[in-house]
Amino acid sequence: MGLAVFGVSNADFAGDGGTIRHRNRSGLxxxxxxxxxHPLLRALLYLLVIAAIVLGNSAxxxxxxxxxxxxxxAIWGDTAWRLALTEHSKLNPWALLLGAIAAAILWQGRYQLIERWLIxxxxxxSLAFISSMLLTQPAWSAxxxxxxxxxLPEGATLTVIALVGTTVVPYSLFLHAASAARKWQTTDKAQALAESAADLxxxxxxxxxxxxxxxxxxxxAFFGKGLTLSNAGELALSLEPLFGASARYLMALGLLAAGLSSALTAPLAAAYALQGLLALNPQQFRLTWLLVMLIGITVSSLGLKPLSVIWFAQVANGILLPVITLCLLVAVNAKALGRYRNNRRQNLLGFSVLAITLLLSSRTLYLALS
Structure with a gap:
């Protein structure tokens, strides 16, 4: 619940900035x-964005x-073609296939098509994961x-911060602002703001x-019983003997949809971030997301674990989130926005979010560096 409120606040500010400035196609x-x-401040921000979003999203x-x-x-099991490809190439064929599907969708370059796929x-x-929860019958009162x-259970601080970090991420703000700028190009500003807020x-x-x-x-299903899992795929497979085949397939379907949707947004967000900062042309924009996609396909198909890169990206994201939040607050209070500037209530909420991001980022950096 807290993550949802936090996410709505930050994304709402990002969407307002992109929507109101839509006639200039102005994203975050x-x-x-x-x-x-200032050249030095601009250079520092650019380096931070590249480290946190471009390198981070690649990992x-x-x-x-x-x-x-x-x-x-988990859905299709060890099919003959998969086993044969894995044996001969030593690569993960599902990563190659799903990466190619994601790249083909983005290659079309049509906002409406990408939006339909993501929806x-x-x-x-949503259907898969919520149905899985209903099948497992958690303790509703608890x-x-x-x-x-x-x-907060003892020793769970890092896990909680990881949940926050994977739910409220800086790259989603770049993606949302850029998407809002493109979706409501010709819509009346008041109507565009209302539709954007409803979406969020x-x-x-x-x-x-x-x-x-x-x-x-x-x-x-597991941790309450003292069992452990090494990956999410085991979660789907292990649900079957406990709750039936439908639980296995629902969880597996959710993992597939979640991974593929994120495989579309991560490269796109990196490209939007660089395009906004460096004024990339369409060819450079496509090259950026394609490079992120290819790195991801390589990492996944070879079974690599770029832990050092992920650690570095987490540190950079920890620094970037409060910086972006502060910049958003400045942007939505600009005089150029006129009557669409933030009101007192929105600013109070915004500065509360800024304080939370500072606390979370400080804790993230402390844990990462220690």
């Missing part, structure tokens, strides 16, 4: 470039495709009590519900 990257005129893309592959394997995958993921009176108030709470469904399913 463009706004940051306009705000920071995360491998995880996205690996997660989707685990879901596919379909998110709906499929869950509700935890929502309103949260408790549906999508982000749904994301929080999906996170709740995954965590509660794992807690009910």
């Amino acid at each position: 990257g463009e706004n940051l470039r306009q705000q920071l005129q 995360y893309q491998g995880g996205n495709l690996t997660g989707a592959s685990l879901g596919a394997e 379909g995958l998110v709906l499929l993921m 869950m509700l009590r935890g929502l309103f009176v949260p408790q 108030r549906t999508a982000i709470p749904l994301g929080g519900l999906i996170t709740l469904a995954i965590v509660s399913t794992a807690a009910t």
Whole structure:
């Protein structure tokens, strides 16, 4: 619940900036470039964005495709063609196939097509994960009590921060602002803001519900019983003897949809971030997301674990999130926005979010560096 409120606030500010400046196709990257005129500050921000979003998303893309592959394997099992390809090439064929599908969707370059794919995958993921939660029958009273009176188990701080870091990520702000700038190019500003807000108030709470469904399913089926898992694919396979075949296929389908949807957004967000900051042309934009995609396919198909790169990206994201939040607050209070500037209530919420990002980032950096 807290993650959903936090995510709505930050994404709402990003969407406002992209929507109101839509006639200039101005996303978050463009706004940051306009705000920071000092060469040193601009260079530092650019390096931070490249480290956190471009390099980070390249590493995360491998995880996205690996997660989707685990879901596919749990659904279709060890088919003859997969075993043959793996034996001869020593590569993960599902990562190659799913990476190629994601690249083909992005290659079309049509916003409406990409949006339809993402909506379909998110709906499929939601149905699968929420149905899995209902099948496993978690302790509803304990869950509700935890929502309103949260408790942090001993030694779980890093896990909680990881959940926050994977739910509220800086790259999603770049993606949302750029998408808003393109979706509402010709719409009246007031109508565009209303539609953008409605989108957020549906999508982000749904994301929080999906996170709740995954965590509660794992807690009910395994961790509450003292069992351990080495990856998410084992979660799907191990549900079958406990709750039947339908639970296995639902969880696997959710993993497949989640991985494939993230495999679309991670390269796209990296390209949008660089395009906004460096004013990339369409060919350079396509080359950016294609490079992130290829790195992800390589990492996943070879079974690599770029832990050093992921650690570095986590540190950079820890620094970047409060910086981006502060820049968003400045952007949505600019005089150029006129009557669409933030009001006092929105600014109070915004500075509360900024304080939370500073606390989370400080804790993340402390844990990462120690």
